[in-house]
Amino acid sequence: MTDMAMTSHAASAASAERAAVLQKLRGGDTVFYWMTRIAAVSVLGLLGAIMISLIIGAWPALTEYGLRFLTTARWAPNAMPDPVLGGLSPLVGTLITSFVALLIAVPVGLGIAIFLTELCPPRLMRPISVAIEMLAGIPSIIYGMWGFFVLGPFLADRGLGGNLSLFNASLILAIMVLPFITAISRDVFATVPPVLKEAAYGVGCTTWEVVRNVVLPYTRVGLIGGVMLALGRALGETMAVTFVVGNSFRLPTSLFSPGTTISAAIASEFAESADLHQSALILLGLLLFVLTFCVLAAARLMLARLAKKAGA
């Protein structure tokens, strides 16, 4: 009798303890869940906050110039009586340098990816991929410095523009986006089912014909996505371009003349700007953000479409 009473007493003590532990665990569970959830939502909030802060900062310039900002090439923050600020030349500079950079980097990147997937001896594949990806690891200020001290004088000696030119900036940008194009092309080439390639080889196609008629058509969407991802990078690249582009707010007359880009304009003038001048620079930043947002969003949607196709 006493025995039973004691065990039931012990049991109730144990169950009380158990309930307390469970309660504590449940509490910990809820806390952890909400911590992760808040962190996740704050990522969304971050993008919104960036957008809103840019719009607020750009508002004075936006109301002052409106759409004229996009068509005015004159940039005279100290003009009397009123400063004239037009974003046309940085916008044009950004588009030209990014476009020329892709014109150089896309064929080279595709060539490297074809080399890596079709020609390269397996032993060399990893070292070469890693070496190309190292190009993406080098900080952009190093590219700027190298372009300024080494590449610029080299190009100037050969009559390809001065030390500071849009061409110099485009070439540096091309080197910087090359690893992105290579890595994505290599990855999407790997999604081609081997059977398709083997069938083409089986009917006697050469390597080039297999690439041209099987691999490239099959991976087209992914390749375009990869190129646009690289374009997004090139549009916003700052330090590498600032040193070599010349920071001249005039509409460029040729590829070999100095110019400026949106990011270079912000980097070189923002610290010493105030009032409307600063607001105009933030407006340029907003323009750049919207531009890259659209390009990157399109790129992601295309790559997602390819991933779905590969999964199906």
Place this chain on the structure above:
Amino acid sequence: MSARISPLYAGRKRVNAIAMALCYAATAFGLMWLALILASLLINGLPGLSPAIFLENTPPPNAQGGGLANAIVGSLMLTIIGVGIGAPIGILAGTYMAEYGRYSRVTSTIRFINDILLSAPSIIIGLFIYTIIVVPMGRFSGIAGALALAVIVIPVVVRTTEDMLLLVPNPLREAAAALGMPRSLVIKQVAYRAARAGIITGVLLAVARVSGETAPLLFTVLSNQFWSLDITQPLANLPVTINNFINNPDPNWKKLAWTGALLITFAVLSLNIVARTLTQSRKSK
């Protein structure tokens, strides 16, 4: 018969040979840039490398000698604080996406936005931090720079954490849950352990990414010519110091800029390689 067909074959073979030669050339072209850049860093940066670099502060213009000690320490502080703020937020957000909301619409939206933040221009992040931190505080400060770096760290860590947790096989989680383990413990004791190498890789890649970042620091921390550990004031840091030194004709500064560039590049590249070997050894297990 064969005489009629062979020109066709020869033509196709020739086209193939040309195309493949161009692919070889493209690879050589890509590798050439890496070699050229690393070579000029070594040639120009190595002669300046001496103990003084790590012991003395940045010199005033037109002086002799000096080092980068204050800039190196400042950069380490900014990176540690930036990653210290950004990495936990990134890991928690990645955890939510992979563990709690794996199939929800919120997660796919966050993934999409995160991928865009991942490649967003870093100078925009600088503008953002300038507007929300520097203007209210009324001055440039180390903490503003660290926050700018944290904003860059978050998307990198979110992406790798989510990817790595998705690789953890579900039976592991189910086995733990069947023993009566609460969800948060399953995540912390089982999923995190299985994905540890991958998550650490993500953090290392984030460190590599921010340690060379210059654009977001230009108008958040500015820089400082003197020794300072105060994060509420402008703080010396390597990237902005290099930036200022390049823009000046002083030959002593130019030499220091090359040495600083050499230090940053090799630090970043070795971090990249360490991160890679971590995931590599995991894969081969």
